[in-house]
Amino acid sequence: MSTDVETPRARAQEPLPSPSDWTFELIEQYHGEIARVARGYKLDTYPNQLEIITAEQMMDAYASVGMPVIYRHWSYGKQFIATEKNYRRGHMGLAYEIVINSDPCIAYLMEENTMAMQALVIAHAAYGHNSFFKGNYLFKMWTDASSIIDYLVYARAYIAECEEKHGLAAVEDLLDSCHALMNHGVDRYRRPQKLSLAQEQTRREEREHYLQQQVNDLWRTLPRRAGSDAAEEVSRRFPAEPQENLLYFIEKNAPLLEPWQREVVRIVRKVAQYFYPQRQTQVMNEGWATFWHYTLLNTLYDEGLLADGFMIEWLQSHTNVVFQPPIGHRAYSGINPYALGFAMYTDLRRICEKPTDEDRRWFPDLAGSPWQSSLDYAMRNFKDESFIGQFLSPKLMRDFRFFAVADMEDEPELEVSAIHDDSGYRQLRESLSRQYDLNHREPNIQVWSVNLRGDRALTLRHTQHNDRPLNKEANEVLKHVARLWGFDVHLESVDSRGHVTRYKAASPG
C-alpha cells in the first residue's frame, strides 16, 4: 500500500474523552482526528461547515427537502405536519443528520445526539457524503455546489415577490403544476449552465423579454404572403425531435405564460435538476458514506483514540442502519440502500485485498489492486445502475440470497427467473442493475408534437417500458400540463405492439 495509514501510528496513550454529552470543544477535537484519518485515506472533500440544530429545526429541514432555504409552498407544510406528527407520536426517529451538497458542505448535527453519534455523523456526512458529492461524475456534471444556496435564496425571494404581485393562489397553482412535472423536468444528457445568483438576477429580465419574443414569433398569427412556403409550413414538425424535458419545453414554448410564470417554471426545473443525481446514486452515496464512517472510526479505534463504550454505541446504530430484512419480514420494504451500498464497498475492498479464485475470474482487473484507488474509481465514475452492473459480486448475491421474480402480465403466476447460483448470477445482476435505472422506475414521457396550425394542442408520448401502463394519477398530471400549456393536451401511451392508449386534458380556459 502506498499510504502510511495502513501501518497504525503509535497507539495513543489514552482515548479521547467520550462523555455522552457533547461540547463544542469535543466536536472540534473529534473532527480534527477524523479529518486527519480521512486525509490519510485521501478523501477529497469540500470544506465542512457543521451546524448544530434542534429536533424542530431538523423537522424544518426535512420539510423543505433537506435544504436550508427553499421557496414557500403548501406541500412543504404538509410534509412538516406529517413529519411532526410521526415524530411526536414516536412512530419515527429523526435522521441523525442531513447533509447538503454545497460548498462549503453543510452538515446538520442534531442537538439530541450523544457525542458518539456526533462523531458518527461527522465521519458519515462530513467525510463520506461530502467526498461523494465532490467526486462523483453525476454531481460534477449536474450540480454546482458553490452556488446552490445562493440560487435557492434567489428562488425564494423571487417567488415571494411573485406572490405579492400576482397573489398567493396564482403562484400556488403554478407551482403545483410544475411540481407534478418535476421528475420530467430534468435534462438527462445535456449539461446545464452553472447557476449564479448575480447572473441570474441580471440576466433574468433580459431573458424574459427575449423569450417572450421567441414565443410570440412561434405563434405569429399574421397572415403570410400567399404561396410563399405554405406547403413547407404544413409539413413542418414542432418540435423537430421529441423532447424529454417537459418543463424546459413548456418554459420556452408555452404560448400563454407570462414572463414571471416562465421564470417560476425555470426555478422548479433547476431545483429538480439539482436533485437529479441524488435520485440516481442512492445506493452508491449512502453506501460510500457508511463505508467511510465505518472505516474512519475503526481506524481511530485501532489507534487507541476511541473508548470501547464509544465504539459499542455507534456500532449499534450502524448495525441498525445496515440491516437488510429478508423478504417476508415485517420490516421488509425493498432493498435497503445502506445495506447494499455498504456491503458492496466492503466487498470491493475484500476483492482487492483478499481475492478468491472466483473473484479473479469475475473481476480480473480488481483482484489484488490497491483498494483505495479502486474504490475511488468506483465512486467517481458510476451511478447506481452501472455500479451494480459492474461490481456486484457472486459472493454478495449469495450473502444477500438475492433472487429475481418475474411478473408477466399474461402469466397467472409469478416465476422465479434467477437465483444466486452459477447460472443465475449474471441475470440477477442485470436485473438488479435495471431496477436502479431511472428510466425503468419512471415512465418515459416526451414531448411529441404541437399542432401549430390548428388548435395548438400539445401531444405527449409515453413509450411503455415492458408494456407497463401509466398509473391512475396520469389524468391529474395531464390537467396540470394543460394548465401550463394553456391549450388542450393529449397523451399517447404506446406499448410494444404499437397499441396506443389515449389520455386527454382540456385547457382550463
Add this chain to the structure above:
Amino acid sequence: MSVLQQIIDRRLSGKNKSIGNRERFLRRYREQIGEAVKRAVSGRGIRDLEQGEDVILPRHDVSEPVFGHGDGGNREYVHPGNREYVKGDRIERPQSGGGGGGGSQAADSGEGEDDFVFRLTKEEFMRVFFEDLALPHLIRTQLAEVPEWKTHRAGFVTDGMPSNLHVVRSMRGALSRRIALGGEPRRELRELEEHLLKLRRNPRALEDELIIREIKETELKIEELKKNAKRIPFLDPIDLRYRNRVRVPVPSAKAVMFCLMDVSGSMDEARKDMSKRFFMLLYLFLTRHYDKIELVFIRHHTQATEVTEDEFFHTTETGGTVVSSALKLMHEIVRARYPSNEWNIYGAQASDGDNWHQDSGQCRKILDEQLLPLVRYYAYVQVADAEQNLWEEYAQLAEAHQNFAMRKVSDAADIYPVFRELFKKEGAPT
C-alpha cells in the same frame, strides 16, 4: 484539502421556519378546516371551546400527482432473503395490486392509504372560529389576551428599585457574608492570641531573644489580621435583596352566565346551532374577564327547567311557548344562589321569538323591574326573522336600559353585533 471551516450553533436561530408553509397548507384546505371547526363547535361543550382540533383530510385531496407506472405489464424484481426457491419456481400472485412489487416502488411511496390527519393548534382553531363570527380585529385581540393584571410577590431578586429594598433580607445576607468571609481569619486570630498569651506567660519571656522576637512577630500578625477583618465591608452591594413583584394576569372576580333557550318545536337544529355560537361567544368573552364562571342552563317551552348543558342542546320538546316562565326561574335562581353583590350576572337568551302573545308584556315587566337591575348585561337574540310581539316588547326595553342588547340573527356573522356594546364598554382602554 479538507478543513473544518466552522461549527455554527444554529439552535437559537430560525425555529419555525416552516410556519409560512404551514399557513399556505391551512389556506389551501381552509374549506375542509372550516367544516371541521364547525363540526367541533357543535360537538363541544361551551367551556371546551378553546382547544385544538384534529382535522382529517382524505389522502386523495392532499396527494400531489406525478407520472408513474401503474399495475400491469412485465416486471422483474430482485428480492433478498431467498430461502427455498430455485429457478423456475412458480409463486402465486399476491392479492394486493403490487404483485411482488416491493423493490424501489414500495420504498418510494412508503405511506399507506390512510387519511391525512393533523392537529389545528388552539390559536388556529380560534382564528377559524372567529372568522365565522366576523369579529372585528380589535375584539379578536382583546379576546386573545387577558385585560386585567394583578401584581403579586414572587420571592427576592438581587436587582430592583430602592423602594423595593428588603432591609431584613439584605442585612441577613450581609451578616452571613461577614461570617463566611471572616471565619477563617478570626480563627487564626484567636489561635494567635492564645499563642501570644502562652508566650507572654512563659517565665523566660523577657530574657530569651527568640521568644521576644516571636512575640513581636505574633503581635504584628495580629495587627495585620485585625486590619484585614476591618476591611470586610459591613454591607456590600451583593447583599442587597429586593422584593420581586410579578404581574400576573388575573381575571377579576366571579360571574354567572345564564343561558336561556326556547326548546319548543319550532327551534330546529340550525337555530340551536346559531344559539350555541351566541352562548359560546358570550362565554368566551366572560372567561377573559372573570376568574370563575358558572353556567346555568334554563330551557323552556310552556314551563322552564334548569338542565345540564347536554340536555340543553340535545333534546327537543314540542308545545307552546311561555317565555316568562324562564325569566321567573332565572330570577328565583339568582335570588337563591347568586346574590348580585357577589356575582356578576350575565343573561343570554335565544329564541325564535314565538311567544304566547299575552305573555310578552309580562316578560318585559319581569325584565324591566326584576332582572335588569340585577344583571350586568342581558343579551337577546332572535334566531328567526319574523316580527313577533316579544320583539316589540323587548324593543321598548332596549331604549330604556343600557345593559340590554337585542338582535335578529340569521347568520353566524350577525351574532357579534349583539355584543358590540358589551365589548366596547368592557374592553376599550379607558
